Amino acid sequence: MGVGIRTQDLRKVFNSPPPTAATGIVMRGDAKGSKAAKTQILAIDGISLEIYAGEIFGLLGPNGAGKSTTIGVLTTRVRPTSGQAWIGEHDVWQQQAEVKRLIGVVPQRPNLDFSLTAREILLFHGAYFGLGAKARSERADALLEKFKLTERAHQMTRGFSGGMMQRLSIARAMMHDPQVLFLDEPSAGLDPQTRILLWEIIREYHQLGKTLLLTTHNMEEADALCQRLAIVDHGHVIALGTPNELKASIPGGFLLRLRFGKQTSDLMDRLKVLAGVREVKASDGIGADVYADRGGSLIPEIASLAASSGAELSDVHISEPSLENLFLHHTGRSLRD
Amino acid sequence: MNWKAFGAMLARDAHVARRNALQLFFQTFLQPLLFVFIFGRVMVGSGYMPPQYKSLLLPGIIAISMTFTGIWAVAMPLIAEFQWTREIEDRLLAPISMNWIAIEKVIAGLLQAVVAGLVVLPLGWLVLRPGIDIRIGNPLMFAVVILLVGGFSACGGLALGCSMNQQHIGLMFSMVITPMIFFGCTYYPWSALQNFPILQKIVLVNPLVYASEGMRATLVPQFSHLPIAGVVAALTFFDVLLLIVGLRQFEKKAIS
Numbered sequence: 001m002g003v004g005i006r007t008q009d010l011r012k013v014f015n016s017p018p019p020t021a022a023t024g025i026v027m028r029g030d031a032k033g034s035k036a037a038k039t040q041i042l043a044i045d046g047i048s049l050e051i052y053a054g055e056i057f058g059l060l061g062p063n064g065a066g067k068s069t070t071i072g073v074l075t076t077r078v079r080p081t082s083g084q085a086w087i088g089e090h091d092v093w094q095q096q097a098e099v100k101r102l103i104g105v106v107p108q109r110p111n112l113d114f115s116l117t118a119r120e121i122l123l124f125h126g127a128y129f130g131l132g133a134k135a136r137s138e139r140a141d142a143l144l145e146k147f148k149l150t151e152r153a154h155q156m157t158r159g160f161s162g163g164m165m166q167r168l169s170i171a172r173a174m175m176h177d178p179q180v181l182f183l184d185e186p187s188a189g190l191d192p193q194t195r196i197l198l199w200e201i202i203r204e205y206h207q208l209g210k211t212l213l214l215t216t217h218n219m220e221e222a223d224a225l226c227q228r229l230a231i232v233d234h235g236h237v238i239a240l241g242t243p244n245e246l247k248a249s250i251p252g253g254f255l256l257r258l259r260f261g262k263q264t265s266d267l268m269d270r271l272k273v274l275a276g277v278r279e280v281k282a283s284d285g286i287g288a289d290v291y292a293d294r295g296g297s298l299i300p301e302i303a304s305l306a307a308s309s310g311a312e313l314s315d316v317h318i319s320e321p322s323l324e325n326l327f328l329h330h331t332g333r334s335l336r337d
Numbered sequence: 338m339n340w341k342a343f344g345a346m347l348a349r350d351a352h353v354a355r356r357n358a359l360q361l362f363f364q365t366f367l368q369p370l371l372f373v374f375i376f377g378r379v380m381v382g383s384g385y386m387p388p389q390y391k392s393l394l395l396p397g398i399i400a401i402s403m404t405f406t407g408i409w410a411v412a413m414p415l416i417a418e419f420q421w422t423r424e425i426e427d428r429l430l431a432p433i434s435m436n437w438i439a440i441e442k443v444i445a446g447l448l449q450a451v452v453a454g455l456v457v458l459p460l461g462w463l464v465l466r467p468g469i470d471i472r473i474g475n476p477l478m479f480a481v482v483i484l485l486v487g488g489f490s491a492c493g494g495l496a497l498g499c500s501m502n503q504q505h506i507g508l509m510f511s512m513v514i515t516p517m518i519f520f521g522c523t524y525y526p527w528s529a530l531q532n533f534p535i536l537q538k539i540v541l542v543n544p545l546v547y548a549s550e551g552m553r554a555t556l557v558p559q560f561s562h563l564p565i566a567g568v569v570a571a572l573t574f575f576d577v578l579l580l581i582v583g584l585r586q587f588e589k590k591a592i593s
Contacts, residue, residue: 072593100431103430109423111422116352124349125427
């Protein structure tokens with residue numbers, strides 16, 4: 001029986017810069033008395049999610065969107081300003097020890113115990129969770145083997161490469177066989193080979209009936225791994241669904257990013273009436289984002305239309321339905337910005 | 338309460354201490370032994386200090402060693418782990434309440450401080466003999482004092498370690514530890530301050546005063562010292578106070 005995750009109206013305002021990557025909206029509070037105005041950071045603003053038992057769920061969004069803070073709240077590390085969160089039936093804030101028993105966490109930045117060797121890190125982690133000596137020894141060896149760390153098992157981790165530290169962090173999170181695994185930007189900084197190994201391991205763990213919640217700003221990863229996704233920006237969920245549902249929600253599916261030598265007033269209106277065009281958004285004054293049912297076949301029509309309007313077409317970029325386009329459609333910004 | 342997780346964390350700290358045994362040994366014992374040698378042997382041997390200074394000095398040195406060891410053992414790892422390595426995260430995610438994680442740190446520090454005290458005592462005695470008159474008249478009272486001193490040093494380490502930033506470690510030594518040692522009645526008994534009546538009152542806020550005087554009361558009662566009941570009461574007060582402050586600061590650091 002798997003374990004799900006639920007949040008209701010989660011909100012978090014940091015009064016001082018948070019230790020993690022969160023860089024949400026900066027607000028200036030009112031000055032009270034003689035004290036200077038306090039900087040407040042609104043990291044998450046009313047996130048309600050239901051993640052089903054046994055699914056791979058992704059939080060996709062740019063840096064500072066509130067992904068890590070959401071994970072922080074769900075893993076007992078960040079106190080929500082308001083709202084509630086549950087892992088299975090357990091309230092995250094009220095029943096911390098029970099919740100911690102159910103979850104495994106892979107942090108965005110490795111936080112390995114530098115005073116221990118790789119194998120000892122796994123053994124002590126197992127001991128914190130009450131595993132018997134024999135069980136933790138066997139499991140540690142199996143995980144070291146799986147993550148290709150057996151040769152380094154008895155070395156201190158201080159000299160490990162980023163990829164090795166990341167692999168060991170994941171092995172550690174799996175050591176006590178948690179029902180829910182949180183992975184915060186799991187493939188950031190990994191080479192392509194290790195990334196594929198990681199994806200395999202995530203899928204394999206999911207096959208065991210576990211729930212996985214991962215954050216990423218890599219669309220390819222979200223698309224390849226996640227059964228459902230929430231797209232997060234400025235602390236809000238702006239879209240939620242399966243990758244295919246989300247991609248299908250982009251008007252037309254194709255996105256043509258156009259640049260003109262100059263913009264004329266009637267050009268936008270004339271673009272809108274072209275066959276297959278679903279939506280036109282002006283961008284940067286001299287460009288337009290055209291959402292349409294077709295891609296390349298529209299270009300000749302657009303080019304002649306631009307020429308007849310006196311606005312020469314200077315650049316075209318066509319992309320097929322993707323989560324990147326979805327993010328752009330909702331926010332007007334690229335995920336990479 | 339999850340005793341398995343608590344025990345595993347203590348085992349982890351013991352394992353790390355064993356791994357760093359040599360470093361810990363020099364860090365803990367070199368300074369007090371040099372001190373005892375210079376002040377107890379060289380100064381007394383050359384006639385600059387009276388012979389009974391040997392017996393007066395050693396209890397104070399034990400108190401300093403214990404205090405320093407406990408603060409260091411708890412504060413230093415916490416400062417580093419909270420600030421940049423975030424190593425402590427793994428333990429914060431163990432299925433045990435946060436207060437117990439901090440208390441485990443205190444117990445580990447207390448044990449190290451007690452070991453330091455119990456090793457400096459015979460080592461100091463070896464360096465200073467003959468002519469040192471030290472004996473444990475009341476082992477039970479000695480045990481109580483030594484546990485309370487270990488407790489205040491470890492709780493102090495928790496409070497300091499969770500209140501300081503890494504860049505302030507130097508400041509912690511010059512502003513907190515050094516004045517604490519010199520105004521801690523470590524190299525002289527509290528009664529020696531009678532010519533400085535205001536100072537004599539002010540130093541009573543320094544818990545090290547009670548540690549030194551407690552050691553004197555239980556090891557060299559022939560010298561004047563604060564009444565043992567007062568010492569025990571004051572040490573208990575500082576143990577509890579610093580534990581409460583330390584736990585609060587720990588929570589502030591651990592949860593954002």
